[in-house]
Amino acid sequence: MIIIPGPASRDLGERVASEMGAEAHAIDHRIFPDGESYIRLTDPVEGETVAIVQTTAPDPDRKLMNLFLMARTAHDLGAERIICVAPYLAYTRQDKRFLEGEALSLDVVFGILEASGVDDLVVVDAHNKSSLRRIEADHDIEVHNLSAIPLLADNLLRSGFEGAYSLSPDKGAIHLAESAAKILGGGVGFFEKTRDRTTGEIEMKVADLDIEGQNAVVFDDIISSGGTMARAVEGLKSHGASKVATACTHALFMEGARERVSGAGADTIVISDSVQSEAEAVRVSIAPLLARMLMELTSAKLTTR
Numbered sequence: 612m613i614i615i616p617g618p619a620s621r622d623l624g625e626r627v628a629s630e631m632g633a634e635a636h637a638i639d640h641r642i643f644p645d646g647e648s649y650i651r652l653t654d655p656v657e658g659e660t661v662a663i664v665q666t667t668a669p670d671p672d673r674k675l676m677n678l679f680l681m682a683r684t685a686h687d688l689g690a691e692r693i694i695c696v697a698p699y700l701a702y703t704r705q706d707k708r709f710l711e712g713e714a715l716s717l718d719v720v721f722g723i724l725e726a727s728g729v730d731d732l733v734v735v736d737a738h739n740k741s742s743l744r745r746i747e748a749d750h751d752i753e754v755h756n757l758s759a760i761p762l763l764a765d766n767l768l769r770s771g772f773e774g775a776y777s778l779s780p781d782k783g784a785i786h787l788a789e790s791a792a793k794i795l796g797g798g799v800g801f802f803e804k805t806r807d808r809t810t811g812e813i814e815m816k817v818a819d820l821d822i823e824g825q826n827a828v829v830f831d832d833i834i835s836s837g838g839t840m841a842r843a844v845e846g847l848k849s850h851g852a853s854k855v856a857t858a859c860t861h862a863l864f865m866e867g868a869r870e871r872v873s874g875a876g877a878d879t880i881v882i883s884d885s886v887q888s889e890a891e892a893v894r895v896s897i898a899p900l901l902a903r904m905l906m907e908l909t910s911a912k913l914t915t916r
C-alpha cells in the first residue's frame with residue numbers, strides 16, 4: 612500500500628504510516644499566484660492500493676479540491692484501488708434542503724469523489740450516519756465511518772473523569788454520549804438544542820438532569836464557532852456540575868471558539884488530531900484508529916482475491 616499524506620494532513624498521514632510500519636510518500640504541492648493548487652504525485656502508483664490521508668478543514672474548498680486532484684491523478688496513473696482517508700469530510704452537515712433552493716453539498720462532494728475514482732472513503736464521526744448510508748447507496752464508494760469518541764473518553768477516564776455524566780448537545784448525537792458512557796461508566800443524557808436556520812442563533816435547554824456535584828463531559832462531533840459547547844458548559848455549571856469537560860472529534864475552532872468554550876467554564880478541552888489545530892487543548896491521536904482500518908481494508912482485499 613502507498614500512503615500519501617495530503618497537504619492538509621501531513622502530520623496525521625505520517626503518524627498513520629508509522630503506525631503501520633510503512634513509508635509516507637511525499638507529493639509536490641504548491642499554490643499558484645492566482646490561488647489555484649498544483650499537485651504532482653512523485654512516486655509511481657500503478658497497480659497499487661493508494662491511501663490518501665487528507666482532512667478537509669479549515670479552508671474546506673481548497674482541501675477538498677486537493678483531495679479530488681490527488682485521487683483523480685492516482686486513478687489516471689493506474690492505481691488499482693484508491694482509499695481516501697478524510698477524517699473530517701467537509702459539507703456533510705448540509706445533507707438535506709433545510710430551506711428551499713439550498714445546494715445538497717454532501718451529494719455534490721460524493722459525486723466528485725466517485726468521478727475521481729475513489730473506491731473507499733474512511734471518515735471519522737461523520738455528522739449524520741443515516742445520510743451517509745443514503746449517499747453510499749447512491750454511489751459506488753464504500754464508506755467506513757469510524758469513531759474517535761472511545762479514544763477521547765479513554766483519555767478522560769485516565770484524567771479524573773471516571774464515573775462522569777456523558778452528554779450530547781442534542782438528541783441526534785446521543786450515540787456519542789452512549790458510546791463514551793460505556794468507558795466512563797456514569798449516566799447519559801442530552802440537551803434540547805435548537806438553532807435558528809437564518810441567524811444561526813443557538814438555544815439549549817438542559818434536559819431533566821440531576822447533575823449537581825457531579826463531573827460531566829459533553830461529547831460532540833464538531834466544534835466550529837464553539838457556541839454549542841459554550842451553551843452546554845454554561846448550562847451544566849448553572850445546574851451545579853462540578854468539573855465539566857468538552858470532548859470533540861473535529862476541532863475546527865473558528866475564530867474565538869476555543870476562548871468561547873473555556874470562557875464558558877470548561878475545565879478540560881479534549882480534541883482529536885482529525886484536523887490540524889494550534890489551539891491549546893488535550894490532543895488525542897486518531898492515527899492508530901485509521902491505521903487499523905487501513906490494515907483491515909488491505910487484508911480484506913487480499914483474502915477476496
Ligand code: R5P
Nearest residue numbers: 832833834835836837838839
Ligand atoms: C451540529 O449538529 C454539530 O453536531 C455541532 O454541534 C455543531 O456543528 C457545532 O457548531 P458550533 O461550534 O458552531 O456551535
